[in-house]
Amino acid sequence: MYIREETLDDLLNNIYSKLLKKRNKITASKGSFKEITGVLLHLKKPRARLSRAEGKGKLFSCLGELTWYLAGSKDLKFISYYIPTYKKSSDDRKTIYGAYGPRLCGKGRNAQLLNVINILKSKSTTRQAVIQLFDAKDILKPHKDIPCTCTLQFIVRAGKLDMFTSMRSNDVFLGLPHDIFAFTMIQELVANCINCKVGEYKHYVSSLHLYEINFSQAKKYLDGGWQKQTEMPPMPFSDPMPSLAILLECEQKIRIGDNVEPDVLLLDEYWKDLVRVLQFFRFTKFEDENHKVDSTLNKIVSDVYKTYLLKRKEDKAIVPQPHPSQLEILGID
Template sequence: MISLEIRRSNLVFNLAEALWYFSGRGDLEYISYYAPGIRRFVLGSDALTGTAYGPRIFTFGPSRLDQWASVVETLREDPDTKRAVVQIYRPEELTVPGNPDVACTIGLQFLARNDRLNLVTYMRANDAYRGIASDIFSFTFLQELMARELGLEVGRYTHMVGSLHLYEPDVGPARRLVASPHDQGATRDRMPDMPSGDQRPYVKRVMQIEEGLREDAVRLGVSEIMTLDLPEYWRQVVAVFELYRRCKHHTCADDDGLLGELYPLYRHLMVNRFPKLSSDPQAKAAVS
């Protein structure tokens, strides 16, 4: 996570996108709630193709191959293997006329070395200001999920890009970012560690709750979130989604002090992205 104040990192979207991938989904309804602008990449359907990596990971090609499961099995049988690769890019994407949604990621290579799980990501192209930050978050999130399932520590992450580009509308923000003090408004707080073991049961439960929050059919207070049948790590994710629901559907009010229950990094990022969350005295006290 980039915690610089000027960068205004979107923790909500980062978590939502990573879970979108890990849930094997490609639906526009879900991801556009967190990133409305993504609708411009859809080619005549209600689902994304190239941008949606989840179906590529879990139901790839005509055989609907679960690449995640095959990589897990391969690494368990031969921890020294160099074949634990998840393919994302598909060559037939180039044959679709006017396709605005071609996968930027070629593949992910998992390498187990010295009881640590390393990940190398190969990109054909990457947006240097917006896309790269989201991609590195999502792929290291997947790396940690895979490491926990295999019982390994998280190792090194390597991000390789064939063509790194900066879009014209981002030139000004990028210049301001480079010119700002490197630690202005930043925090030394880090992402928390995931619990051990296979995270899929927890993710399934989180996504069930997320749907209700996204539709504004469920509203959760502090006590409801803190007593969910989930590890603290995943309860915090639900709390982030609940705060976003309040900002998306209502007035961003933190009238029950939920903001103060977040991990320090999460609290920092949420206030930086959604300043109205700290506009009432109770929230301000929690942040301080």
Template sequence: MLAPPMFPSFERAYIEVLRHVSEDYEFRNAPRGNTSRESLGLSFQLSDPRSRTPFLNSRKINPIYHFAEALWYLGGRSDLAMIGYYAPRRHRDSHDGVTIDGSAYGARIFQQPYEQAVELLQGEKDSKRAVLPVFRAGELADPQSPDVPCLLALHLLLREGRLHMVCYMRANDADRGLIADVFSFTLIQEFTACVLGVDLGTYTHHVGSMHIGEPDMPRVEQVIAESIGRRSELPRFAPPVMPTDTGWPQILQVLEHEEALRLNRIQYTPEDIAVLGLAPYWQQVVLLFEVQRQLVHCAADPVDLALIAALSPALRWQVTRRWPGRMPVEVRL
């Protein structure tokens, strides 16, 4: 069987990748001092790219950052101000403290390459040429660069009315970057399916070097143990579906609200968000950005109970586990 293994959700793929790289790795090495276990040439497929989020007690993810990063890409941005607000660690990726180059994938994709790819697929539905390149000649010219892109390219393939996407990466940290990358890239895929007016197809993820840092192995072992011993107890949530009429106006509108909240120029109640003219899908994203505003700008006060109650069950599950100490007493675990 030559095709990569197919999984019904990213959670299942994530667990299997962790198990393989941690137990059946090919190499142990330490490039630039980062001791890791490594497997070469790993691939997997997702039959439902919307099931892009793992729900694991032992791996508390940050859904606010994931949506912020995906929107940062969709906005074609390279500014450190936005992405660094949600993940201060991203400051180390910047040469000048103002911009990010290599891993600002959206700034490389959502300009001419993306529009050309969409136009190509609109005119030639079976095309093999709709490639969105990211890695550039000359990326390795600076050996001290803090930010060489891990993403090589995204490949859009429209087949029988469904948009499939294949992702090619030079390297991926299976415990860390893989979660955020799959979230952003599958969301870009779903957005593009909306733009083209077609159904969502499969997502394929190819990685040259899949690795796990040795310092992260205790957490990886906890995830693997949980997947074996507590699988039946883990909650399951139906993935949300992006509105089919989503296009650039909706993305720009959400980014406007994100900026106002990030700069603390405004504060929203759930009732305020409900009348912004956004579909419920995007209202949930703005709710998350208001949660972030309160986490950052409201000292140590608990996040507003009404805000947490307005989140979907899946997002509420993630948020209450990621920031238990900042949750209202009524929802603390």
């Protein structure tokens, strides 16, 4: 099956409709599900990687998972800060065996992202720019989590970088939005590293499935109707690696509670906004830091992100903090 759409929301609408109409359910260890096999999803606008639907706008967890990958980490504490359900996927309560980070951005032969960038720089027409995430050793003994993604491939044609992902299995409700976000961000990173425009994104899945526990949520999503098409701002067209290194350093500091001042960082506003999004997540996660929410929100440059921040603030029911001048008027010291 081939499904071609402009945005992530267009893809989700199409896929949910097809899956919910299917009659047969399959029973597995993680629950019953409906499935389509052999599906190629074609996203024409890779920057339209975020859902605009209420309840599907996973900006914070998507960005958190991306930084986990690019930091080369398999640490459970790191990713469960953003996605607590990852705790169920750990064999030892400390790490995630199937984590993409060490396979994608590790050392030596596992520095695969850096390796494909170098290959593309040396020979732009190559068909060897392939990252392997699923490994033969992954099925030698049982693990709670093994990679669902088999390969990532990058091909430059007509001056644009297209990306092709191959997956053995994909949960369309929880996994797909995160996967498309992370992989298209990586596509844009690679494109900028090799001074190339971003092309289109294609995502092949052997088993694309929707669990029964999410049927009602998928129906609610479809009932929400048409979503406004919005793309993330383009990444600054320059070598992104120095800026990425600063972003990853800031992410770690924010996550452990250290102070970060985005305004003084030697970064383009694109990257500063991502730092502010990470800050906003922390400030809304911990009640003792809620007073910093409004000031962070006001500094966000991109209106694309503000929608998600305002929704999270509303969900957390954070009461706006009065300005110091208002406290003086009220007689509060």
